[in-house]
Amino acid sequence: MIRRLAALLAALATTPALASTTAPAPLPPPYTAAYQPQGVDEIGLWKEMDEDERVLASSPILIRDEALNAYVRGVLCATVGAARCKAARIYILRTPLFNASMAPNGTMRVFSGLLLRVRSEAELGAVLGHEFGHFEQRHSLAAFKARRSGTDILSWGAVLAGMLPYAQGAYNFQTMQISVYGRLARFSRDQERDADLHGIGYLNGSTLRPQSAAMAWRNVMTEAERAAAARGQAHPRFDRVPYLASHPCDAERAETMAALAIPDGVGRDDGAARYAAALAPWLPQFLDDQIKLNNFGASDYLIGMLGEHGATASLWVARGDLYRARGYPRDLVSAAEFYANAIALDATLPGAQRGLGLSLLKTGRRTEGIEALRRYLQLEPTAPDAAMIGMLIATAGPGQ
Amino acid sequence: MTMTTIRNATLALVATAALLGSVPAIAHGYREQGKAVAVAASPLTVTPNRDWNQLSGKPGKKAEAWTLDGEQLDQVTFYGGIAPGEPLLREHDKKGKPLPKLTREMLLAEVPELLEATYRTDRAIASFTLLDARPERFLGTDGIRFAYEYVDGDELPRRGEAHAALVKGLLYMATLDAPRLHYFDQVAPAYRALVESATLR
Numbered sequence: 001m002i003r004r005l006a007a008l009l010a011a012l013a014t015t016p017a018l019a020s021t022t023a024p025a026p027l028p029p030p031y032t033a034a035y036q037p038q039g040v041d042e043i044g045l046w047k048e049m050d051e052d053e054r055v056l057a058s059s060p061i062l063i064r065d066e067a068l069n070a071y072v073r074g075v076l077c078a079t080v081g082a083a084r085c086k087a088a089r090i091y092i093l094r095t096p097l098f099n100a101s102m103a104p105n106g107t108m109r110v111f112s113g114l115l116l117r118v119r120s121e122a123e124l125g126a127v128l129g130h131e132f133g134h135f136e137q138r139h140s141l142a143a144f145k146a147r148r149s150g151t152d153i154l155s156w157g158a159v160l161a162g163m164l165p166y167a168q169g170a171y172n173f174q175t176m177q178i179s180v181y182g183r184l185a186r187f188s189r190d191q192e193r194d195a196d197l198h199g200i201g202y203l204n205g206s207t208l209r210p211q212s213a214a215m216a217w218r219n220v221m222t223e224a225e226r227a228a229a230a231r232g233q234a235h236p237r238f239d240r241v242p243y244l245a246s247h248p249c250d251a252e253r254a255e256t257m258a259a260l261a262i263p264d265g266v267g268r269d270d271g272a273a274r275y276a277a278a279l280a281p282w283l284p285q286f287l288d289d290q291i292k293l294n295n296f297g298a299s300d301y302l303i304g305m306l307g308e309h310g311a312t313a314s315l316w317v318a319r320g321d322l323y324r325a326r327g328y329p330r331d332l333v334s335a336a337e338f339y340a341n342a343i344a345l346d347a348t349l350p351g352a353q354r355g356l357g358l359s360l361l362k363t364g365r366r367t368e369g370i371e372a373l374r375r376y377l378q379l380e381p382t383a384p385d386a387a388m389i390g391m392l393i394a395t396a397g398p399g400q
Numbered sequence: 401m402t403m404t405t406i407r408n409a410t411l412a413l414v415a416t417a418a419l420l421g422s423v424p425a426i427a428h429g430y431r432e433q434g435k436a437v438a439v440a441a442s443p444l445t446v447t448p449n450r451d452w453n454q455l456s457g458k459p460g461k462k463a464e465a466w467t468l469d470g471e472q473l474d475q476v477t478f479y480g481g482i483a484p485g486e487p488l489l490r491e492h493d494k495k496g497k498p499l500p501k502l503t504r505e506m507l508l509a510e511v512p513e514l515l516e517a518t519y520r521t522d523r524a525i526a527s528f529t530l531l532d533a534r535p536e537r538f539l540g541t542d543g544i545r546f547a548y549e550y551v552d553g554d555e556l557p558r559r560g561e562a563h564a565a566l567v568k569g570l571l572y573m574a575t576l577d578a579p580r581l582h583y584f585d586q587v588a589p590a591y592r593a594l595v596e597s598a599t600l601r
């Protein structure tokens with residue numbers, strides 16, 4: 001125990017500060033495929049992950065679309081190389097959050113919220129490469145061992161502090177607790193920095209543009225700013241690291257990633273056009289999942305970003321839905337305008353007619369509203385809410 | 401015994417009594433068959449046709465939850481008079497994840513969208529589908545009845561049914577949420593009996 005304690009303290013004291021590096025991230029070393037877990041800890045960890053994966057494979061929120069799965073796998077392979085990507089099994093989950101993860105046994109989870117937010121193959125590759133970096137460096141195992149050592153120290157500390165005949169013991173124990181938890185959080189942050197380093201390393205060695213990684217983080221920060229601004233909250237701080245934060249601050253990550261990218265890579269293709277084409281069939285659903293989350297600022301920003309090269313009818317409907325859901329009287333007027341824009345581009349979208357009808361009804365333009373709702377029912381007579389909208393048409397007639 | 405000791409003893413007794421007195425308030429309740437009871441501290445009153453458990457810990461300021469087999473397996477939630485500007489459920493993270501609020505202009509046909517956005521935001525889920533929405537009398541007035549399906553954070557597909565009405569600008573609603581497999585169909589008749597018995601007093 002004492003030996004382990006001493007080793008942990010030594011390890012914590014010499015944790016390298018990776019963020020300070022400014023040289024481009026090195027290219028990845030040769031890779032040994034089909035790694036097998038070593039020792040009781042790692043074998044145990046893998047067994048747990050294998051069980052998790054079994055459950056995951058039959059998850060009801062798993063997106064099984066072959067084309068999308070093959071595409072995301074292709075982006076991972078393009079980033080980390082063909083040899084490495086064989087180690088990963090990708091599961092795309094319909095979860096509206098910006099995240100991905102990779103378990104020690106090679107299970108990679110990709111959330112639909114991530115696919116909605118990144119704009120190019122290079123940005124997606126940066127996130128997937130980061131997760132792959134955690135996997136290749138076996139961070140989960142190291143984190144598990146660090147947590148176990150830390151909690152061991154605390155358990156023994158509690159016993160020893162209880163044996164002391166004076167009150168100072170309890171105070172010293174509290175100090176030790178704060179110190180151990182703080183060190184564990186820092187350990188986690190350093191692992192994240194290490195994964196960033198590896199993620200950019202993979203991109204540097206690929207044919208994709210490594211500078212896009214920093215772009216993805218800048219977009220995430222802008223989204224958080226817009227979300228806070230729309231709620232009337234203070235500008236979020238991206239340059240502070242709370243004591244127990246598990247990740248470095250976003251500003252630091254964006255800066256580090258920019259510095260780690262090889263300068264020659266700036267002229268490479270980022271695969272934005274291919275990404276947009278591959279995501280096109282899923283984008284309306286992913287966007288709808290985002291809009292219904294009651295995060296006006298973030299959703300409005302994402303719609304704007306998606307419509308950079310010209311708004312489509314479905315983007316206008318999304319913006320209309322967003323404004324109608326917030327529902328201030330001014331929002332309803334705007335929503336009606338957005339739905340009308342969508343209809344001008346495509347008059348056969350049932351959602352646009354429904355949204356237009358409801359927005360007009362609520363702003364006092366009943367006759368026009370009812371006409372739009374009638375068109376909605378003509379376009380989609382078997383809509384789930386057809387009976388309800390039918391009643392609305394019957395009762396909200398002019399003069400009532 | 402000095403005066404201080406007596407005072408301390410009295411204080412201790414009062415504190416104990418206060419603690420004991422508060423026990424029933426935090427325990428789960430029991431709703432007996434045939435006895436009319438007001439729910440969600442509101443005029444919404446139901447008369448159960450069988451015994452129900454009432455869960456302690458309100459899901460929202462103006463909400464109350466009942467169950468037969470435990471909240472994971474079936475949960476009936478009553479919303480008693482949600483006013484414009486109020487959310488349906490308690491906001492766990494008011495700053496980071498505020499819930500959608502009822503608005504003054506909201507139409508009855510949009511109530512399913514309010515419940516959907518509330519569930520999606522509260523549980524950070526993406527899979528929610530409205531199956532059906534039709535007019536149906538509730539609380540003696542024009543209301544809406546709707547059915548939906550979603551996959552909760554525990555990745556269990558659930559089905560839901562709701563009845564709602566807007567009375568004097570306030571939203572009254574009852575919902576049943578239960579796993580789609582077995583439990584929903586098993587509990588639905590008891591839930592519908594509750595809805596039929598519901599009145600405003």
